[in-house]
Amino acid sequence: MMKKWMLALMLVVASMFLLAACGGDDEEEAVGNGEVKEFTIDATNFEFDLKEIKVNKGDTVKVTLKNSEGNHAVKFEGYNKEVRGDKTISFVANKTGEFEYVCSIFCGIGHDDMVGTLIVE
Ligand SMILES: [Cu+2]
Incomplete structure:
Protein backbone atom coordinates (compact mmCIF):
# COMPACT_ATOMS: atom_id res chain seq x y z
CA MET A 1 0.00 0.00 0.00
CA MET A 2 2.76 2.40 0.97
CA LYS A 3 4.73 1.58 -2.16
CA LYS A 4 1.84 2.40 -4.51
CA TRP A 5 1.36 5.75 -2.80
CA MET A 6 5.04 6.59 -3.16
CA LEU A 7 5.05 5.56 -6.81
CA ALA A 8 2.10 7.85 -7.48
CA LEU A 9 3.89 10.73 -5.76
CA MET A 10 7.03 10.10 -7.78
CA LEU A 11 5.01 10.18 -11.01
CA VAL A 12 3.45 13.50 -10.03
CA VAL A 13 6.84 15.00 -9.19
CA ALA A 14 8.37 13.66 -12.41
CA SER A 15 5.58 15.13 -14.56
CA MET A 16 5.98 18.48 -12.80
CA PHE A 17 9.65 18.48 -13.75
CA LEU A 18 8.77 17.65 -17.35
CA LEU A 19 6.23 20.48 -17.51
CA ALA A 20 8.74 22.91 -16.01
CA ALA A 21 11.32 21.88 -18.62
CA CYS A 22 8.87 22.42 -21.48
CA GLY A 23 7.80 25.79 -20.09
CA GLY A 24 11.44 26.85 -19.95
CA ASP A 25 11.93 26.03 -23.61
CA ASP A 26 8.90 28.06 -24.62
CA GLU A 27 10.16 31.12 -22.79
CA GLU A 28 13.52 30.82 -24.46
CA GLU A 29 11.77 30.53 -27.80
CA ALA A 30 9.61 33.61 -27.32
CA VAL A 31 12.18 36.08 -26.01
CA GLY A 32 15.81 36.23 -27.02
CA ASN A 33 18.51 38.15 -25.18
CA GLY A 34 19.03 40.49 -28.14
CA GLU A 35 16.82 42.98 -29.89
CU1 LIG B 1 5.54 29.02 -54.00
Missing part, protein backbone atom coordinates in the same frame (compact mmCIF):
# COMPACT_ATOMS: atom_id res chain seq x y z
CA VAL A 36 13.45 42.35 -31.49
CA LYS A 37 13.78 42.87 -35.22
CA GLU A 38 10.68 43.12 -37.35
CA PHE A 39 10.42 42.40 -41.04
CA THR A 40 7.61 42.32 -43.54
CA ILE A 41 7.93 40.10 -46.56
CA ASP A 42 5.67 41.07 -49.40
CA ALA A 43 5.00 38.08 -51.64
CA THR A 44 3.87 38.36 -55.24
CA ASN A 45 3.96 35.95 -58.21
CA PHE A 46 6.80 34.98 -58.00
CA GLU A 47 9.02 37.00 -55.76
CA PHE A 48 9.64 38.03 -52.17
CA ASP A 49 10.33 41.76 -52.05
CA LEU A 50 12.71 41.19 -49.16
CA LYS A 51 15.57 38.92 -50.18
CA GLU A 52 17.84 39.34 -47.21
CA ILE A 53 17.17 39.41 -43.48
CA LYS A 54 20.16 40.21 -41.33
CA VAL A 55 20.15 39.87 -37.55
CA ASN A 56 22.50 39.14 -34.69
CA LYS A 57 22.53 35.94 -32.73
CA GLY A 58 20.06 36.18 -29.86
CA ASP A 59 17.76 38.61 -31.65
CA THR A 60 14.09 37.84 -31.85
CA VAL A 61 13.10 37.75 -35.49
CA LYS A 62 9.53 38.83 -36.10
CA VAL A 63 8.36 38.15 -39.63
CA THR A 64 5.08 39.21 -41.16
CA LEU A 65 4.08 37.71 -44.48
CA LYS A 66 1.89 39.74 -46.75
CA ASN A 67 0.50 37.96 -49.78
CA SER A 68 -0.06 40.85 -52.18
CA GLU A 69 -0.51 38.50 -55.09
CA GLY A 70 -1.09 34.77 -55.02
CA ASN A 71 -0.87 32.44 -52.07
CA HIS A 72 2.56 31.90 -50.60
CA ALA A 73 4.34 30.87 -47.43
CA VAL A 74 7.82 31.48 -46.09
CA LYS A 75 9.80 28.66 -44.59
CA PHE A 76 13.13 29.25 -42.88
CA GLU A 77 15.36 26.28 -43.61
CA GLY A 78 17.53 25.28 -40.70
CA TYR A 79 15.17 26.91 -38.22
CA ASN A 80 12.14 24.88 -39.15
CA LYS A 81 9.90 27.95 -38.90
CA GLU A 82 7.16 28.75 -41.31
CA VAL A 83 4.61 31.50 -41.83
CA ARG A 84 1.61 30.85 -44.04
CA GLY A 85 -0.92 33.40 -45.20
CA ASP A 86 -1.07 36.93 -43.85
CA LYS A 87 0.37 36.15 -40.46
CA THR A 88 3.27 36.97 -38.19
CA ILE A 89 5.68 34.55 -36.56
CA SER A 90 8.60 35.17 -34.27
CA PHE A 91 11.55 33.08 -33.26
CA VAL A 92 14.93 33.54 -31.65
CA ALA A 93 17.91 33.50 -33.99
CA ASN A 94 19.92 31.20 -31.77
CA LYS A 95 22.40 29.87 -34.33
CA THR A 96 24.69 31.75 -36.65
CA GLY A 97 25.01 31.17 -40.34
CA GLU A 98 23.17 31.72 -43.57
CA PHE A 99 19.80 30.10 -43.91
CA GLU A 100 17.69 30.10 -47.01
CA TYR A 101 14.04 30.96 -46.81
CA VAL A 102 11.77 29.64 -49.47
CA CYS A 103 8.15 29.62 -50.48
CA SER A 104 6.69 26.39 -49.14
CA ILE A 105 3.43 26.39 -51.04
CA PHE A 106 3.65 25.30 -54.63
CA CYS A 107 2.32 28.47 -56.19
CA GLY A 108 3.08 28.08 -59.87
CA ILE A 109 5.77 28.24 -62.51
CA GLY A 110 7.99 30.73 -60.68
CA HIS A 111 7.80 28.98 -57.32
CA ASP A 112 11.50 28.09 -57.27
CA ASP A 113 12.44 31.76 -57.68
CA MET A 114 10.87 32.65 -54.34
CA VAL A 115 13.92 32.57 -52.14
CA GLY A 116 15.79 34.76 -49.72
CA THR A 117 18.55 34.50 -47.14
CA LEU A 118 18.44 34.85 -43.40
CA ILE A 119 21.86 35.89 -42.12
CA VAL A 120 22.55 35.45 -38.43
CA GLU A 121 25.83 36.96 -37.29
